[in-house]
Amino acid sequence: MSRIFTISKNTFRELTRQKIFFIIVLFGFVMLFISFFLYPLSVGEQSKIIRDFGLSAITFFNTLLVIIVGSTLLHKEMDKRTIYLVITTPVERREIIIGKFLGLFFIVLINIVGMEVFHQILIFFTDHKFDLKMFIALFPYLFEVSIIICILLFFSTFTGTLFSAFMGFAFYVIGHLIESLKLFAEISKSLFLKIFSYFFYYFLPNFEHFNIKREIVYGEIPDKEYFIFSICYGLIYIILILYISSLIFEKKEFK
Amino acid sequence: MNNDIIEAKSLAKSFRIGLKRKKILHSISFNIEKEEIFGFLGPNGAGKTTTIKILTGLLNYDSGEVKVFGVKPGEKEARKKTGFLPEQPYFYEHLTGYEFLEFTGKLYGMDNKALKKKIPELLEIVRLKDAGRKRIRTYSRGMLQRIGIANALIRDPELLILDEPLTGLDPIGRKEIKDLIFEQKKRGKTVFFSSHILPDAEQICDRVGVIFNGKIIKIGPLNEILKERITSYEIILRNINENVLNGLNFVKIGNEIVIRTKEEDIESILRNLFEKSNDFKIVKISPEVYTLEEWFVEILKEKNE
Incomplete structure (x- = not known):
């Protein structure tokens, strides 16, 4: 366990000392700030606009951060051969995968909390009160972003940076449009396309399960069952993808 | 009792290049005994780094058997007892040496x-005490090599595997690393290192293995390997009149005369000289042995032919 913590701490430290990290985070905060100026344009819907725009900016910039930074997590180690010095210590390869995952996860967690605190300040300036329900909207998103980190790590164990980033982005997009895939399966006349569409509908992670932004903005809080389901659904994907990634990484040769 | 720290039997490894497989190691066998300094020598592309990567678990092997501390290389038990310095090591540049x-x-x-x-303690040993708090990205080539050595020594390992540890260092740096390797041997540690800086290897190795085109072409104690290659003998004389040396191949160095000859001619030359003059002194008669470098070049030439 201490080895996982050591690797995640190093990952955390490495990423937070990168310029790209600060640029993306800065852009995120700037976007949040811009939402403040949209306020006068949205007659009657001001409160909702600032909440909706803020949450969207937080999720978009954190997804962007994860895809850009996460796709290089393992590759950088392999390209720069720093991995040689880690692999040859008594660390297990699965500990490297889990450590990398946790390192990036904690960065995203801190960034989300930081952005949401800033978002709350903006809400306070417009509504003269905080709206802590926004934090609830971001809780399921943590599982979505964790699954994306896992997908990036998975592809990084056997493909290049660009392909990993592309797959991370593709899974993100498909994960949000997956209901359309089900609809396509239902209306499709070809048996092959039906089976193909249903297979991917049930096999790929459905990120819409983690999207409760609209409900929260309109003041509805999902029930306890929803959160239990989301946590279990997210954890199954996270554990499964990390396990498969570890198996592949276990067999990997370093030429 | 088996005293071997590393045992490799018929070790073979190939890489896929395009559609074909290229053999990198052709069934090599060697063993490294406890408390010895073993030099793994060979030109670039001979298979040194591939062998080292197999020994450290970075690469798998196709066939044969390899044991490090009695277990498969790369197993946790072996990694716990091994310190490793890769060739041209890279480090996390965002970190300080410490x-x-x-x-x-x-x-x-x-x-x-x-x-x-x-x-x-380690930073002191590798002369990085003052640079320990500086980011690694500011380190010179020699400093990187030294922090790599410190890293290999962090857990006081029983076995040190060093891939080209002397490359990129100035003469002082090389001496320091050689002293450090000696020090490890004195402390009962085993050192396996690859190098192409042969005079340095000659100074510190107990045994060497020479690898060429993925095959070990020579292995054994350094003095035995070099003994096989006596090229000529030197007879060093003092107080001798040069006139009596007619017909001999000699050079004058200071007040000494050095005659180079074959082993079978030594007796007749001396008998002849004593007949002409009897007041000179024989300082030394010694075999002239190839240096490791000369021997190495010679053997590679033979193999290339």
């Missing part, structure tokens, strides 16, 4: 208290 050693020390399971004691 932070890097702290990082790898923790991966070896060391606690903060042990690290606080060990890291300053």
Whole structure:
């Protein structure tokens, strides 16, 4: 366990000392700030606009951060051969995968909390009160972003940076449009396309399960069952993808 | 009792290049005994780094058998007892030298208290005491090599595997690393290192293995290998009149005369000289042995032919 913590701490430290990290985070905060100026344009819907725009900016910039930074997590180690010095210590390869995952996860967690605190300040300036329900909207998103980190790590164990980033982005997009895939399966006349569409509908992670932004903005809080389901659904994907990634990484040769 | 730290029997390895497989190691066998310094020598592309990567678990092998501390290379038990310096090592540039050693020390399971004691000691040994708090990205080539050596020593390993540890160092740096390797041997450690800096290897190795085109072409104690290659003998004389040396191949160095000849001619030359003059002194008669470098070049030439 201490080895996982050591690797995640190093990952955390490495990423937070990168310029790209600060640029993306800065852009995120700037976007949040811009939402403040949209306020006068949205007659009657001001409160909702600032909440909706803020949450969207937080999720978009954190997804962007994860895809850009996460796709290089393992590759950088392999390209720069720093991995040689880690692999040859008594660390297990699965500990490297889990450590990398946790390192990036904690960065995203801190960034989300930081952005949401800033978002709350903006809400306070417009509504003269905080709206802590926004934090609830971001809780399921943590599982979505964790699954994306896992997908990036998975592809990084056997493909290049660009392909990993592309797959991370593709899974993100498909994960949000997956209901359309089900609809396509239902209306499709070809048996092959039906089976193909249903297979991917049930096999790929459905990120819409983690999207409760609209409900929260309109003041509805999902029930306890929803959160239990989301946590279990997210954890199954996270554990499964990390396990498969570890198996592949276990067999990997370093030429 | 088996005293071998490393045992490799018929070790073979190939890489896929395009559609074809290229053999890198052709069934090589060797063993490294406890407390010896073993030099693994060979030109670039001979298979040295591939062998080292197999020994450290970075690469798998196709066939044969390899044991490090009695287990398969790369197994946790072997990694715990091994310190490794890769060829042209790269480090986390965002870390300082101290932070890097702290990082790898923790991966070896060391606690903060042990690290606080060990890291300053190591930084002192590798002459990086003042640079320990600077980011690694500011280090020179020699400093990188030295922090790599410190990293290999962090857990006081029983076996050190060093891939080209002397490359990129100035003469002082090379001497320091050689002294450090000697020091490890004195402390009962085993050192396996690859090098192409042969005069340095000659100074520190107990045994050497020479690899060429993926095959070990020579292995054994250094003095035995070099004994096989006596090229000529030198007879060094003092107080001798040069007139009596007619017909002999000689050079004058200071007040001494050095005659180079074959072993079978030594007796007749001396008998002849004593007949002409009897007041000279024989300082030394010694075989002229190839240096490791000369021997190495010679043997590679033979193999290429």
